[in-house]
Each structure stands twice: as structure tokens, then as C-alpha cells.
Amino acid sequence: MSNVKEGDWVLLYYNERKNYVVRVEKGKTFHSTHGSIDLSSLIGVPYGSYVETNIGEKLLVTKTSFMERLEGLQRTTQVIYPKDLGYILLASGVGPGSVVVEAGTGTGFLTATLAWYVRPSGRVYTYEIRKDFYQQALKNFELLGVLPYITAKNRDIRDGIEEEDVDAVLLDLPSPWEIIHEAYAKLTHGGSLTVFVPTLTQVEKTLRSLRSSDFKLIEVSESIQRKYQVTPGELRPLTLGVMHTGYIIRARKP
Numbered sequence: 670m671s672n673v674k675e676g677d678w679v680l681l682y683y684n685e686r687k688n689y690v691v692r693v694e695k696g697k698t699f700h701s702t703h704g705s706i707d708l709s710s711l712i713g714v715p716y717g718s719y720v721e722t723n724i725g726e727k728l729l730v731t732k733t734s735f736m737e738r739l740e741g742l743q744r745t746t747q748v749i750y751p752k753d754l755g756y757i758l759l760a761s762g763v764g765p766g767s768v769v770v771e772a773g774t775g776t777g778f779l780t781a782t783l784a785w786y787v788r789p790s791g792r793v794y795t796y797e798i799r800k801d802f803y804q805q806a807l808k809n810f811e812l813l814g815v816l817p818y819i820t821a822k823n824r825d826i827r828d829g830i831e832e833e834d835v836d837a838v839l840l841d842l843p844s845p846w847e848i849i850h851e852a853y854a855k856l857t858h859g860g861s862l863t864v865f866v867p868t869l870t871q872v873e874k875t876l877r878s879l880r881s882s883d884f885k886l887i888e889v890s891e892s893i894q895r896k897y898q899v900t901p902g903e904l905r906p907l908t909l910g911v912m913h914t915g916y917i918i919r920a921r922k923p
């Protein structure tokens with residue numbers, strides 16, 4: 670049996686539809702429609718037990734996955750969703766020890782996920798043009814415990830990629846076609862390029878740039894995920910859901 674420690678991310682479960690991801694910090698209070706809890710009071714509580722809010726509602730304390738911890742972050746930008754993160758991770762070939770370059774950092778969902786998987790010996794170099802986004806992303810990385818595996822730069826990636834022999838370049842910014850040739854130059858042979866864009870206009874422009882380069886194994890895809898309601902006897906897709914996130918373009922430097 671393990672107990673909650675300061676700095677842990679915990680999931681406070683009310684029912685299948687209402688649950689909350691919080692980081693346990695002294696001096697902070699969790700507020701919800703089910704009442705509030707002084708987060709320091711969670712320290713030492715065994716996982717799997719119930720705690721009571723100030724209005725007597727019971728919440729089950731359980732551990733979180735990395736995906737759930739991402740949900741607890743403060744968002745500054747549109748983010749890459751887990752359904753896309755999973756495919757991007759496998760398709761890019763990123764794993765323990767990889768050297769990765771990524772832009773723009775944004776909220777840091779992709780950066781943090783990459784960092785989680787390049788541990789313990791790899792590194793993610795991430796570029797963000799906006800200082801306010803860069804600063805909030807640093808806080809997010811610290812909260813998730815992935816900061817030791819990330820070099821974050823408040824820099825325009827169009828000014829050049831500073832790293833050499835990179836295993837993977839990942840781009841989630843408005844005009845990725847401007848960076849294709851630079852990415853090719855800085856990738857190692859066998860390295861991968863992954864681009865995430867929300868519109869087909871951006872896909873076309875990126876493909877045009879890819880075709881003017883020596884990248885091979887070019888693929889465009891879209892990942893579609895449909896969530897279901899799990900009410901017994903009423904199993905069916907949820908009425909509302911995320912209809913579109915973006916297109917994933919991948920290519921390899923041979």
C-alpha cells in the first residue's frame with residue numbers, strides 16, 4: 670500500500686463523469702461543486718481511500734496516468750490530444766535515449782510526452798517564439814517532473830535549429846513548410862520528421878515543401894477516436910465529442 674506524498678498528482682473520483690486531477694501542494698485548496706479540500710490534508714492518505722470535502726461529499730483518492738496529469742496543466746494554446754500523441758510517439762520512433770527537436774512548445778503537451786519517453790538518457794530541445802508561453806511551459810514541465818530532460822528555448826525556430834544529428838524533429842506551428850529543409854539538414858540519417866497541422870491547406874503546403882526535399886516515406890493520416898458511454902444496457906457512442914484535431918504528416922531522412 671502507498672500513501673499520498675507532497676507533489677503527487679492524484680485523481681479525486683466522485684463518479685464516472687465527475688473526477689478531478691490535482692497536484693498535492695501545501696497551502697493550496699481544491700474547489701469543486703462537491704465542496705473543497707485543503708490539499709495538505711491529502712498528504713499521508715492511503716491511495717484507494719476516501720476523503721471528505723467541507724460539505725461532507727466523499728471523493729476516492731487514486732493515482733494518475735501521465736495522460737491524466739497532462740489534463741491537470743494550465744493551457745495557454747491549443748494542445749495535441751492523447752489520441753494523436755500516441756500515434757506521433759510510435760510513428761516518430763522516439764524512445765529512451767532519443768535526441769529530439771520540437772516546435773512550437775505551446776502548452777507543452779507534446780514536449781512533456783516526448784520527454785517522458787526519452788528518459789532517462791535522451792533530451793528534448795523545444796523552441797517557442799512567445800515568451801509568455803515559454804514561461805508557462807517551463808512551469809508545466811516542472812510540475813510534471815520532466816524538466817530535467819528538456820532544454821526549452823524562447824526562440825523562433827525559423828532562425829535555425831541549433832542541434833545536430835537529431836533523431837526526430839516534430840513541428841506543431843502555423844507554417845511548418847518553412848522549416849522542412851532545415852529539419853532535413855539537422856536530422857541524422859534514418860531520423861524522422863512529424864508535422865501536426867489542423868487544416869488541409871497546411872497539409873498541401875507542407876507536402877509541396879517535402880517534395881522539394883529529399884525526405885522519403887511521406888505519409889499523411891488522421892487519427893479518429895470515438896468515446897462511448899459506459900452505462901450498463903445503454904452502450905453507445907457519446908452524443909458529443911471532439912470532431913477534429915489535426916493531420917499528422919510523417920517522413921524520413923533516408
Ligand SMILES: C[S@@+](CC[C@H](N)C(=O)[O-])C[C@H]1O[C@@H](n2cnc3c(N)ncnc32)[C@H](O)[C@@H]1O
Binds near residue numbers: 777
Ligand atoms: C498549437 S501550439 C503548440 C501546442 C503544443 N504542441 C502542445 O501540445 O501543447 C503552436 C505554438 O507554436 C508557437 N510558434 C509559432 N511559430 C513559431 C516559430 N516560428 N518558432 C517557435 N514557435 C512558434 C506558437 O507561439 C504556439 O505556442
